[in-house]
Amino acid sequence: MTDDLHAPGTLLGLYWMLFGIGAVLGGLAAGTLRRLPLWPVTVGIVVAWGVTLLPFGLDAPTPLTIACFTLGGAIYGPFVALSVTLMQTTSPPQHLTAMLAARSAALLTASPLGTALGGPLTTALGPRATLATSGLATVVLGTLACALLLARLRSR
Secondary structure: OHHHHOOOOHHHHHHHHHHHHHHHHHHOOHHHHOOOOHHHHHHHHHHHHHHHHHHHHOOOOHHHHHHHHHHHHHHHOOHHHHHHHHHHHHOOHHHHHHHHHHHHHHHHHHHHHHHHHHHHHHHHHOHHHHHHHHHHHHHHHHHHHHHHHHHHHHHO
């Protein structure tokens, strides 16, 4: 990324530092967000996180992508707490342990899989396009989840 931006490695540190600050601040909002309907909030977080990555692919100026990544941290911050709360409140008690175990297994697999895919994609597309493609895929998946949620609600 630093080569792509023609900037020192400290810029990457700035991105991650501000993402972390945003995530801590966003995480503080989890208690308040928990009072809202959890499915829409959780899916909204997924879609909004994806949107914050899109400017990377649009050759947006570095200050704008830094702001987007910081905002992305704030948006993503409450996701883990809310998604676990959602599972705990919607799962039948007899299935909760299995569902939380499946979630952990999926998360343990996602990180190395993302790394394995991210390296070749970054080589092929470049860092900015890879981030934007990831953001677009996240928006599409979040939108699909939203459509499935709406269809389920309408069928009741």
